[in-house]
Amino acid sequence: MTVSRKQALEYGYELIGRPRSHLRVELNQDKSGVSVTHKGRVITRVYLNRSGMNAAVAMSEAMAIKLPALGGSNSGLVSTGLLYRVLAISQLDFRNPTAYELAGTLVDEAISMQRGGGTTSGV
Numbered sequence: 001m002t003v004s005r006k007q008a009l010e011y012g013y014e015l016i017g018r019p020r021s022h023l024r025v026e027l028n029q030d031k032s033g034v035s036v037t038h039k040g041r042v043i044t045r046v047y048l049n050r051s052g053m054n055a056a057v058a059m060s061e062a063m064a065i066k067l068p069a070l071g072g073s074n075s076g077l078v079s080t081g082l083l084y085r086v087l088a089i090s091q092l093d094f095r096n097p098t099a100y101e102l103a104g105t106l107v108d109e110a111i112s113m114q115r116g117g118g119t120t121s122g123v
């Protein structure tokens with residue numbers, strides 16, 4: 001059964017609704033795109049187009065999980081706060097040049113969170 005992108009995101013936002021410091025996630029790549037899963041359920045998915053692959057690279061960097069080869073998967077531990085940023089990155093439209101700046105900020109915040117530094121924005 002294929003899960004729609006909308007259904008995946010609904011589950012992703014439901015998952016981050018209960019804050020946790022460690023969630024095991026997998027980054028998977030198949031012929032249609034790259035997905036993030038938790039316990040076998042898709043949290044978000046990006047497609048194999050220019051925008052989707054830019055998002056996949058940024059998601060990979062944010063989670064500090066190597067982007068897998070086609071047919072592969074890699075896993076890691078992330079917090080729900082970090083996952084929130086990954087969900088945001090997955091929804092950016094990289095046809096818009098400002099998406100790169102926003103993705104950069106979200107990745108920087110995620111990296112800072114992994115190092116225990118909280119967020120880098122002054123908000």
